[in-house]
Amino acid sequence: MxxxxxxxxxxxxxxxxxxxxxxxxxxxxxxxxxxxxxxxxxxxxxxxxxxxxxxxxxSCIRQQFGSEINIRISQFGVEFIRQFQDVMDDPEAPAIRLQNFGYLYLADTPAFAQVLAANQRLQSSLGAGTRMMTPGQIMQEYPFYALEDIVAGSHNPIDEGYFDxxxxxxxxxxxxxxxxxxxxxxxxxxxxxxxxxxxxxxxxxxxxxxxxxxxxxxxxxxxxxxxxxxxxxxVEPRRRFTFVFEAEDRLPRDLPLTIDPSGVHVRSDGQWYMAGCPPHEDLAVDPTDFTMDHSLWEDKVWPAVATRIPAFERVRLRNSWVGHYAYNTLxxxxxxxxxxxxxxxxxxxxxxxxxxxxxxxxxxxxxxxxxxxxxxxxxxxxxxxxxxxxxxxxxxxxxx
Ligand SMILES: Cc1cc2nc3c(=O)[nH]c(=O)nc-3n(C[C@H](O)[C@H](O)[C@H](O)COP(=O)(O)OP(=O)(O)OC[C@H]3O[C@@H](n4cnc5c(N)ncnc54)[C@H](O)[C@@H]3O)c2cc1C
Missing domain, CATH: 3.50.50.60 (FAD/NAD(P)-binding domain)
Structure with missing residues (x-):
């Protein structure tokens, strides 16, 4: 154009x-x-x-924040997604679907489990569907995780996930x-x-x-x-890496956006899966610097996701990219x-x-x-x- x-x-x-x-x-x-x-x-x-x-x-949206203002902002985000077709006020406007796989925060220390529990109480008081889960409860619903090191998780399957x-x-x-x-x-x-x-x-x-x-x-x-x-x-540009991969053995259901204690996150992405993380050293970069760090996939992301989800031992990397967060250093x-x-x-x-x-x-x-x-x-x-x-x-x- x-x-x-x-x-x-x-x-x-x-x-x-x-x-x-x-x-x-x-x-x-x-x-x-x-x-x-x-x-x-x-x-x-x-x-x-x-x-x-x-x-x-x-392109994901969550209610799982620790401050009222961020929760309310996302709640309006969901309302907007739901009403999108009507508010665009055009006969050709599409509906936008929210794929509610939820975010699953995993805690490997009692201290972080307490943070999640405090956040859950706040989220719940504002109407969000977040629930605290024991490793046993997580295993019952999502038997593909390895959770020996995990003490608790928080998950919200309502109004939380991917949108277009x-x-x-x-x-x-x-x-x-x-x-x-x-x-x-x-x-x-x-x-x-x-x-x-x-x-x-x-x-x-x-x-x-x-x-x-x-x-x-x-x-x-x-x-x-x-x-x-x-x-x-x-505010400074900081690189964030995304890796899209195919698993030889697909999981039996949608993978929640799982935030692993290693700092890696992974979720379903249609038929494939999407993982992301910060670089080894999270520093400001020039706004034109989109250099890919190829070692991240082999050294950090794949080991972390395959440890957490053993079915991901056999995967094939399909796509990857670098983007910038506008990172507020405060x-x-x-x-x-x-x-x-x-x-x-x-x-x-x-x-x-x-x-x-x-x-x-x-x-x-x-x-x-x-x-x-x-x-x-x-x-x-x-x-x-x-x-x-x-x-x-x-x-x-x-x-x-
Ligand atoms: C890898 C990655 C994953 C993310 N995942 C999520 C997610 O799951 N959920 C979520 O909510 N958010 C996510 N984000 C964050 C989200 O994408 C950004 O916060 C959002 O897109 C910011 O939009 P923006 O318009 O502020 O900035 P941008 O999209 O960066 O746009 C800024 C624009 O300003 C223009 N510009 C800059 N300087 C000038 C100038 N001097 N003159 C003229 N134009 C100028 C640029 O050309 C650019 O088009 C993610 C970000 C990254 C990088």
Whole structure:
């Protein structure tokens, strides 16, 4: 598809930097709001999204978080998935199915089992279907695991698993365009600031676009955009590896997204299986660095999955890729809303491993900030900039 690389106007009410899942969700939610009558421009350095986190995602959603705000965000995510066909408001819009295999967190220490149990109590109090399981109970339902070292697990078979994030992303873009949002392929190279406002977005070729409000939805490059406004943001690109494999002996039922104490996770992926992990040394990388570490499969991932599931002794690697988390170094959670120094620059960054599932609630919430200046549905302020500035991490102990 040919992309325009010049905005048609010199001024927009809203300019969104980054048009992948988060930028497009914010654009769609804002454009469909009848209280917003302005012009929206989405700028992306690469509208093929080849290197965006969104393209490398594993596209799963879970209720198993340790903080109320993240649980509520995912609950809305599930509601959005269920209503997708209706809310897209187009006769051709598809339904999006959620494949509820659940996440299974495995604890090999009593201390981590207690963390899971505390999380389960919170999740359950908010209506999630998480249950704590003994190794015996896990074996009864999933006899293919080897669990000698495991003291407990937590599993939620309701509203938790895989959804087709690619289709959701395509439709958010398509329907945003239909509602008048302009997508332009251009790199944002600077922000012109006048005191407490950003007045212009500066493109790589020097073009200046006047902006009423600006959103930073630049994924792993978000800190570069913040820096353009003179702000620092604790978000960096970190590599995450995905391996898709075929097993000679398929398991008798769907494999839950199993989070192994080794740091490797594995789940069903249609007829095949998908595993992932961080690198040996989890460091920031250049945003253009997508180098594959081939030793990870042989040395770490396959040994871990074959130890946990002996049927995976005989597998064939079918595909693998590297993607970037936009890794929030303070607490691996989203940073949403404005910074106290600048009134009209909104952040939607730092999602680490859970931005895809958070995109519906974040799009809705940020659009409320844009249109009304305050959250109206779900209050996302626990994920605001204040905790970053106060160095108060919102701790999640069961991360992936
Ligand atoms: C391997 C892997 C597995 C994952 N699994 C899951 C999962 O199971 N569930 C889940 O919820 N999340 C998951 N995630 C996380 C999720 O994919 C991301 O949080 C989400 O896609 C982030 O979307 P985004 O729009 O913020 O960022 P991106 O998709 O990275 O998009 C940012 C966009 O900004 C553009 N951009 C950057 N700088 C500029 C600039 N200066 N000018 C113009 N454009 C710019 C880029 O070109 C890019 O298109 C996973 C991520 C990875 C890498």
């Amino acid at each position: 040919a992309h325009s690389n010049r905005p048609t106007h010199t001024a927009y009410d809203l300019v969104i930097i980054g048009g992948a899942m988060i930028g497009s969700s914010i654009a769609w939610w804002t454009a469909r709001n009848p209280d917003f009558q302005g012009r929206i421009l989405v700028l992306d350095r690469d509208l093929s999204f080849e290197y965006a986190s969104t393209t490398h995602t594993n 994030g690619g289709t959701m992303f395509d439709w958010l873009r398509r329907m945003s365009r239909k509602r008048g949002v302009e997508y332009v392929q251009a790199t944002v190279a600077g922000l012109r600031r006048n005191g407490t406002t950003v007045t212009h977005v500066v493109l790589g070729d020097g073009t200046e676009i006047a902006a009423g409000q600006v959103v930073n939805a630049a994924g792993p490059r978000a800190a570069q955009v913040a820096e353009m406004a003179g702000l620092s943001l604790p 607490d691996q959670n989203a940073i949403l809303g404005t910074h106290p120094e600048i009134a009209n620059l909104l952040f939607a960054n730092g999602f680490s491993g859970h931005g895809l599932q958070q995109s519906p609630a974040v799009g809705r919430g940020l659009s409320e900030l844009i249109v009304y200046g305050a959250y109206r549905s779900l209050d996302l302020s626990p994920l605001g900039f204040a905790r970053i500035l106060d160095n108060r991490p919102l701790i999640e102990r069961a991360v992936i």
